[in-house]
Amino acid sequence: MHAWGKWGRNFVEYGVAAARAALDDAGVAWKDIEFVAGGETVRNGYPGFVAASTFAQALGWNGARVASSYAACASGVTALSTARAQILAGLADVALVVGADTTPKGFLAPTSGERPDDPDWLRFRLLGATNPTYFALYARRRLDLYGATTDDFAAVKVKNSTHGLTNPYARYRKAFTLDDVRNSPVVSDPLRLLEICATSDGAAALVLSTPEYAARHGIESPVRIRAVSTVTPRYPNTVIEMPNFATDSAAGSSAPTLSFRDSIAAAAYEEAGVGPEDLDLAEVYDLSSALELDWYENIGLCKEGEAERLIRDGETTHGGRCVVNPSGGLACFGEAVPAQAIAQVCEVTWHLRGQAGERQVDGATCGLTINQGLFGHGSSVILTS
Amino acid sequence: MPKERVPAIEGWFSMGGEPALVGTRGKESGSYFFPPDLAVSRDPSAVGEEYENVELSRTGTVWSYTTNHYEPPAPYVAPDPFEPYTVVAVELAREKMVVLGQYEGDAVADGLAVGDEVELVLGTLSADDTAEYVVWKWRKVSA
Numbered sequence: 001m002h003a004w005g006k007w008g009r010n011f012v013e014y015g016v017a018a019a020r021a022a023l024d025d026a027g028v029a030w031k032d033i034e035f036v037a038g039g040e041t042v043r044n045g046y047p048g049f050v051a052a053s054t055f056a057q058a059l060g061w062n063g064a065r066v067a068s069s070y071a072a073c074a075s076g077v078t079a080l081s082t083a084r085a086q087i088l089a090g091l092a093d094v095a096l097v098v099g100a101d102t103t104p105k106g107f108l109a110p111t112s113g114e115r116p117d118d119p120d121w122l123r124f125r126l127l128g129a130t131n132p133t134y135f136a137l138y139a140r141r142r143l144d145l146y147g148a149t150t151d152d153f154a155a156v157k158v159k160n161s162t163h164g165l166t167n168p169y170a171r172y173r174k175a176f177t178l179d180d181v182r183n184s185p186v187v188s189d190p191l192r193l194l195e196i197c198a199t200s201d202g203a204a205a206l207v208l209s210t211p212e213y214a215a216r217h218g219i220e221s222p223v224r225i226r227a228v229s230t231v232t233p234r235y236p237n238t239v240i241e242m243p244n245f246a247t248d249s250a251a252g253s254s255a256p257t258l259s260f261r262d263s264i265a266a267a268a269y270e271e272a273g274v275g276p277e278d279l280d281l282a283e284v285y286d287l288s289s290a291l292e293l294d295w296y297e298n299i300g301l302c303k304e305g306e307a308e309r310l311i312r313d314g315e316t317t318h319g320g321r322c323v324v325n326p327s328g329g330l331a332c333f334g335e336a337v338p339a340q341a342i343a344q345v346c347e348v349t350w351h352l353r354g355q356a357g358e359r360q361v362d363g364a365t366c367g368l369t370i371n372q373g374l375f376g377h378g379s380s381v382i383l384t385s
Numbered sequence: 386m387p388k389e390r391v392p393a394i395e396g397w398f399s400m401g402g403e404p405a406l407v408g409t410r411g412k413e414s415g416s417y418f419f420p421p422d423l424a425v426s427r428d429p430s431a432v433g434e435e436y437e438n439v440e441l442s443r444t445g446t447v448w449s450y451t452t453n454h455y456e457p458p459a460p461y462v463a464p465d466p467f468e469p470y471t472v473v474a475v476e477l478a479r480e481k482m483v484v485l486g487q488y489e490g491d492a493v494a495d496g497l498a499v500g501d502e503v504e505l506v507l508g509t510l511s512a513d514d515t516a517e518y519v520v521w522k523w524r525k526v527s528a
Contacts, residue, residue, distance in 0.1 A: 106458065107455075112459065115460075116394065117422075123485075124457055124458065124459070124460050125460040125462075126394060127485055127486070128461040128470055128472065129472055130453065130457045130458075133451055133453060133472050136451035137448075137449040137450070137472075138449070139451075140449040140450060141449050141499065144449075144499040144500075145499070185454065186454050187453070187454060187455055188451040188452070188453050188455075189451055189452050190451075235429050236428075236482075239483075240448070240483050240485065245419060245484065245485050246408075246418075246482055246485065247482045247483045247484075248416070249417035249480050249481050249482040250481035250482070251415050251416055251417055251481040252411060252416030252417075252428050252430065252431065253414065253416065253429075253430045
């Protein structure tokens with residue numbers, strides 16, 4: 001990985017640094033990489049600029065085949081899933097997955113110009129519905145339906161800021177207190193500035209291979225990818241989501257048993273043959289402090305409406321039953337969209353190898369990553385040692 | 386001379402005395418869709434069904450809401466000086482769907498809460514020298 005921050009340099013430099021670190025870690029030469037998968041975002045008005053080929057060119061063309069994936073926040077894992085499919089299909093033995101971004105200051109904004117056919121543009125124009133607007137709608141539900149308090153949300157930020165204190169890749173390494181959070185300005189009530197993830201520069205990369213290739217390169221017990229879920233919602237999706245103006249209607253077809261976020265995790269569990277009780281750690285997308293609590297329920301750590309109990313009882317920090325966001329999460333990183341889902345996988349990998357240093361989750365053997373982004377994209381990966 | 390009142394977007398709501406959002410409804414599935422921007426039914430249980438434009442319910446209940454205290458980026462046209470505004474998610478009973486809109490009024494003064502009944506009104510989104518751009522908003526129905 002390349003450390004997260006606001007470095008103001010070209011994203012390609014971060015991506016190359018992360019790619020080289022991953023290759024060094026794996027002991028694989030760049031010239032031997034057969035497939036490069038890139039997580040994408042939109043820059044300069046077109047997506048191909050932030051692409052696998054951009055990184056391949058910067059690393060020095062080696063003839064590898066490439067694929068680029070745009071799936072909003074899930075872009076990185078969609079790239080991973082493409083590389084994995086190539087390997088499982090026997091088309092490649094070893095692949096490199098890269099995501100990197102340089103972000104502008106402030107709110108993530110839609111592409112400029114007059115774009116009345118673009119729902120992402122229209123939600124800003126007609127509603128002023130920023131991303132934190134949607135996060136706040138979910139947070140309000142927890143207050144009104146489940147008896148959450150704003151201090152429960154703040155406690156998530158405090159926990160994650162503690163987790164990330166010693167993470168060399170984290171952008172924010174400061175132990176925030178409940179009072180720090182309570183005293184930060186309200187952005188979209190009930191959420192405060194310290195509870196909403198920033199946008200960051202950063203890059204993450206990983207090397208993926210067949211078990212046989214790893215064995216030939218002297219890696220005796222590689223971390224295994226047990227499942228990759230990139231499912232879309234099932235109709236009707238009855239939860240309001242970015243950048244939509246409305247949910248689907250359940251007037252014609254009844255809503256599925258699982259919500260979209262539930263279904264992202266369920267597909268991963270089914271493929272991996274494990275359940276939430278097997279998790280030692282989870283990296284979940286805390287776009288807001290309150291959203292982390294939603295994820296506890298979506299990944300099955302508890303039933304709907306019970307997540308506040310887990311944070312209050314310390315069940316999601318070191319010593320608890322499943323450490324959530326041992327990296328410090330988005331609270332400590334901010335989001336570098338095409339890199340973030342890959343960074344989640346890197347973090348789980350280090351814990352499963354026992355290489356996470358002071359933030360190591362003791363004896364970790366199974367971990368999950370999960371996220372969700374715009375336009376019905378989401379992803380989850382389950383890894384075991 | 387009064388400014389011309391112009392819808393901020395064409396075809397998404399009616400401008401009459403009893404304004405309403407305009408959506409589409411699948412004739413076979415009975416599913417509703419908003420906005421009415423796509424000429425397809427998105428209900429996979431009724432592939433290729435015919436659909437019609439319909440006015441959506443003018444009242445609903447608050448699913449959630451939030452007041453934004455920071456000025457959003459363009460293309461939002463914020464008043465100068467910026468004023469906080471509330472976005473509300475409204476559950477429509479007949480349509481079994483949730484629709485967003487700005488809230489007309491002061492959510493704190495109105496004591497707005499999840500489950501409150503709201504009704505659709507027309508409000509001003511922005512204005513320039515020649516026109517006032519109108520958009521749908523939701524207003525609390527007083528008890």
